[in-house]
Amino acid sequence: MIIRLLSAALVAGFLAAVVATGLQFALTSPLILKAEVYEEQAGKQAALASPFAGVIIHAHGGEHHEPGAAAEWQPAPGFERMAYTGLATLVGGVGYALLLGAVMLALQRQPTPETGLAFGVAGFLCVALAPAMGLPPELPGMGSAALAVRQVWWLMTALATAVGIYLIAVRRVALTIVGGLVLIVAPHLVGAPFVVEESRLPAALAAQFAARSLGISLVFWAVIGLAYGWAWHLFGERAVARRSHA
């Protein structure tokens, strides 16, 4: 059973990553590159405005580099960066597909493209839409609260939404439905650590990025769910065929 789950998750993650990577290259990566131009400009201006500007420029411009500065690896622009984005999407897609498979098996739901899609949409609600209601998808260079605080809120919201959906859609009794709604709403009543800072980044660019990011997430999750249901049957039939031949 575990082999069937892992195989189906690998196939689903791969197919979803192919689709989502294509969409990212077409829709969001160009916006990220545009935003990084503003981010760099803002960084330079901040350096010039600081009283230690001369020192900083000297330290970076001189031949004596700080030891930490060179150690920060990052992919080269262009093909290498795109390849790593694709790889990250693949790893993330397989990870999400494994979680989807684990939840479906734990709840004893027979995976089909239809049930897979339903769980995929639930996954999208938990890790994409619900956190985005408080912390909208951000472009580089937009001001924000401390990373750890945002990560904690993100995780709490995803978890609360997941348990909430479970109580509403699976348990489906009046009491659990009310409890589920409370859980889903609670993180937003507590409030996300959302900070609005002055930025030269055009608001229209940020808005377009947020909408496209959520759209891509929905497609990503829909393909994960559909493909997982399809691949589950594919590997099941193969196992049955092998057994009957043996």
Place this chain on the structure above:
Amino acid sequence: MSTSATLQTAATTGTSERTRAVAIAALLGLGLVFMTGFAPATALHNAAHDFRHTQNFPCH
């Protein structure tokens, strides 16, 4: 025929096997998602940078 075979397999499969499969898949899945979405290592962050932004993981 394949449906009855599937049902038979499902019926004979023990609960412990299901629990084990759920645990392995959940741990692997969480590990992979953590690596791409949350790992603080700079190299991992930079490699997955554009994916993190697009999938709305808190970044930077």
